[in-house]
Amino acid sequence: MLTSSTDHLTLHILNRLSYGPKPGDLDHIQAIGIDAYIQEQLKPQKLAMPKELSRRIAQLPDFNQSPPSLLKKYARKPKSEANMTAAKEERKQAQPQALNSAIAARIWRATESPQQLQEVMTEFWFNHFNVFGRKGKIQLYLVDYELNAIQPHTLGNFRTLLGAIAKHPAMLIYLDNTNNKVIKNRKNQQAQTKNVNENYARELLELHTLGVDGGYSQADIIALARILTGWGVTQDKNQTATLVNPAGSYFRDDWHDFSDKQLLGQTIKGQGQAELEQALDLIAHHPSTARHISYKLAQWFVSDNPPPTLVKQLQQTFLTSNGNITTVLQTLFKSPSFLDPNTFNAKFKTPYQYIVSVIRAGDFTVTDPRKVNGWLNQLSMPLYGCLTPNGYDNTAQTWLNPDGLLRRLTLIEALPQNIATPDKPQRPLRASSPQMTSFTKEALQSTLGNMFTAQTQQVVAANSGTAQGGALHDRQPTLLLGSPEFMYQ
Secondary structure (H helix, E strand, O other), X not given: OOOOHHHHHHHHHHHHHOOOOXXXXXXXXXXXXXXXXXXXXHXXXXXXXXXXXXXXXXXXXXXXXXXXXXXXXXXXXXXXXXXXXXXXXXXXXHHHHHHHHHHHHHHHHHHHOOOHHHHHHHHHHHHHOOOOOOXXXXXXHHHHHHHHHHHHHOOOEHHHHHHHHHOOHXXXXXXXXXXXXXXXXXXXXXXXXXXXXXXXXXXXXXXXXXXXOOOOOHHHHHHHHHHOOOEEEOOOOOOOEEEOOOOOEEEEHHHOOOOOEEEOOEEEOOOOOHHHHHHHHHHHOOHHHHHHHHHHHHHHHOOOOOOHHHHHHHHHHHHHOOOEHHHHHHHHHHOHHHHOHHHOOOOEOOHHHHHXXXXXXXXXXXXXXXXXXXXHHHOOOOOOOOOOOOOOOOOHHHHOOHHHHHHHHHHHHOHHHHEOXXXXXXXXXXXXXXXXXXXOHHHHHHHHOOOOOXXXXXXXXXXOOOOHHHOOOOOHHHHHHOOOHHHEX
């Protein structure tokens, strides 16, 4: 039961630094203290992953194979028409496994991993550096993109993270930098710019770093696009192609514009690969980047319209710490804005946050991640399914509407039908005990700290009839999970 302001703060910390409480989480944070819990989450490497969770993830199809090996596996050319038919069918059946494995791993980690802040920040950065998982061959790169380009740097250095993203095939394919190359005149070898593709350069400045009001110009976009010429993804064995990422991205001298460029008032000498490093250094340490990233972190963790004073404080920390993400988060979690009781349970959950928090609160194990992603699709937020580079919005204005609420309530009302029983073991959720002891009104109130208002508790108390489908004899748990209070964090 939440009985004091300290208890409400404990729940606030759990709601923002994790995907909501599982049974025992409130007791854990109250036992070690809020500060210790925050430091624990900021050092995820010290929190051991459950062996069963690690085993399940490791056994996912194609999960531990590199993108080049997956490309070779699924793109090989058959020698005969019969083989061609078989190979087409094999590719049809096998290619989606990479995407489904990425979905399964994300859902399992989010619902079960003790490294909750790591998972929250993985979602934050993937959304910030969004790629659409169903464009071309991107699905074959998704696991590597998330595990090797994003996760190692979620709480590290922003410049390092930016560099890993910029050179990864998933981003180069998604924002068309594979088409960003120059054509040289055969007579005088002068670079022609008519084939320069500006897509990635524009989003790198507008979405990933400086922000739309960050002080760059169209000329800066063109300059950065020319710096990015030659960076692509290819199986070409040409001597001019240099492998720059084990995932399969290359830099090709013969596709690069070697002229000098002017970017944000500074000259970038034409020198090949080193130009991108110099450009990323300039962009990552720019004050506008510090402000843009600080605003997005404040909006994610504090409120849809974060206080300018908080953004300014985080911006200063970002600059003085050389873009250290952990240091910025430490400043955020200690700030008066984050600790303001008016922010407690005041940020509307996105569909992803809502579904994951339901699974955690009920202490369920997901046995069919594709089914859970199907629920997210019904709520317009499937994993790796955002078409646009700006990622999914995380504010109430996008998700708080009658249609969205109705869809959530419909899913929750049907939740008992998705929990495995002895006679229907194939359902997508499995309870922690056959008696579903974690899925009772009393258990949920203990897990969630009784965040519920007197009005909600009265409604729940008056509705103890059979849930939809007869799978449970009590509607009270689903009423709690469908309550207005549980829609917020």
